[in-house]
Amino acid sequence: MELLKCPNCKSDMREVKEPDITFYRCKECGGVFLDKGELNILATGMAGNIELCSIDDESHKDKFGIRYCPKCTGQKMKKVNLLVYSEIVFDFCPKCEGFYLDKGEINKMNIELEELNKDKHPQEYRGYIDNHLVRLDKIKDVAIGGMGAITYPQNIFFLRLSVYFEKPFNIGLRVHSEKRMDKISKLIGLFKQQDIQTEDKALDSAFIIQGKDEQKVKVLLSSEELKKELLTFVSNKPKMLTAEGKLEITDKRIVLTEGPYDGPGSYDAEKDPSGVVKRALKLALLFEESGENI
Numbered sequence: 001m002e003l004l005k006c007p008n009c010k011s012d013m014r015e016v017k018e019p020d021i022t023f024y025r026c027k028e029c030g031g032v033f034l035d036k037g038e039l040n041i042l043a044t045g046m047a048g049n050i051e052l053c054s055i056d057d058e059s060h061k062d063k064f065g066i067r068y069c070p071k072c073t074g075q076k077m078k079k080v081n082l083l084v085y086s087e088i089v090f091d092f093c094p095k096c097e098g099f100y101l102d103k104g105e106i107n108k109m110n111i112e113l114e115e116l117n118k119d120k121h122p123q124e125y126r127g128y129i130d131n132h133l134v135r136l137d138k139i140k141d142v143a144i145g146g147m148g149a150i151t152y153p154q155n156i157f158f159l160r161l162s163v164y165f166e167k168p169f170n171i172g173l174r175v176h177s178e179k180r181m182d183k184i185s186k187l188i189g190l191f192k193q194q195d196i197q198t199e200d201k202a203l204d205s206a207f208i209i210q211g212k213d214e215q216k217v218k219v220l221l222s223s224e225e226l227k228k229e230l231l232t233f234v235s236n237k238p239k240m241l242t243a244e245g246k247l248e249i250t251d252k253r254i255v256l257t258e259g260p261y262d263g264p265g266s267y268d269a270e271k272d273p274s275g276v277v278k279r280a281l282k283l284a285l286l287f288e289e290s291g292e293n294i
Contacts (some may be wrong), residue, residue: 006031007067007077007091007100014170019133019164019252020126026254030103033070039090039099040199044110044124044136067100069093082109125269130281131277133164136240136269158259159240160266163280169220169291172212175232175249203227216294223290229283238276249287254280 004013006026013024013033021041024033034042066211069075077091077100088108101109119125125136137160198221203209207230211217221227237244238256245258256276269277 004033004070007033007070008102013070019168020135020162027252032101032103032106034099036097039086042106042109043113044125044126062154064089065149067091069096069098070100071098083111088112088132097099109165124266127270129270129277131166132281132284133162134277135162136160136267137162138266156262157265159259159261161240161256161267161269161276162253163277163284164253165251165284165288165291167288167291169216169287169294170251171216171220171294172210173217173220173249173251174210175207176220177207177247190257192291198222200227202231206231220287220290222293223281224287226283226290229286233279235282238279239274240276241265249283254284254287256280 004024005011006013006029008031009026009029011026011028013026013031016023016025018103021038023035025031048177064079067077069077072093072095075093075095077093080090080092082088088105090105092098093100094185125134127134139155139158139160159173195204196211196214196217197204198209200221203221208211209217234247239245240256240258241261243258243261245256248255248257267274268274272278
């Protein structure tokens with residue numbers, strides 16, 4: 001694979017893989033190159049599409065030097081402001097729509113976005129807790145469930161808490177709470193999804209279990225402590241705010257999505273007042289311990 005050259009100092013940029021993103025960082029100056037969509041992943045101070053920056057190349061061209069996209073040969077990058085409020089200036093490639101940020105600009109961006117919020121608290125969160133990547137995303141205009149697209153007004157939002165495993169399982173795992181309609185569909189023979197049976201009646205009744213390697217999925221879910229915690233989690237229904245959430249476990253992460261909520265609101269993932277992050281981390285550790293057997 002050809003190495004990318006830093007737009008700032010022309011040094012080699014190394015690929016950095018994290019559980020939710022892969023980006024490039026310069027080993028000399030610390031600058032970062034992000035592909036399209038990745039700036040939104042790292043922007044936690046405000047929910048929404050942060051990549052809709054204001055392009056004002058003319059006012060910046062004498063103040064900042066020309067830089068070239070590390071992925072698009074010979075392509076000049078434009079100078080863009082963070083949204084329309086900020087003095088923070090990024091380099092943007094109009095061809096691949098990637099961004100180059102100088103060292104420290106990710107933190108500056110999130111501090112500035114946080115200050116723009118009326119309640120002066122971050123709307124989202126991305127950080128490591130107990131060696132696990134934890135994300136809190138505030139999502140608007142999304143569809144939850146399988147009955148078609150649902151569009152909500154702009155003041156309606158969902159909260160999605162994700163706790164990533166240190167290493168993915170790579171077995172096509174998907175475990176999610178079984179709903180009343182799923183139970184009815186099973187009884188009348190209309191349920192068409194794969195549903196692995198673990199022979200634990202309580203677990204099989206509470207969840208739909210899927211995976212590309214059925215035997216490994218069964219081994220992963222054979223831990224009595226893990227099964228107990230899974231069932232306790234769905235029966236206790238831990239919440240970030242007030243709405244009941246939907247639990248899902250995949251190869252990469254544990255996800256709790258709850259809502260919809262109307263108006264302002266968020267959850268402090270670090271202070272974790274309801275203990276939901278702590279519970280999800282405990283569940284992640286139990287999955288990882290059991291995963292050592294597959």
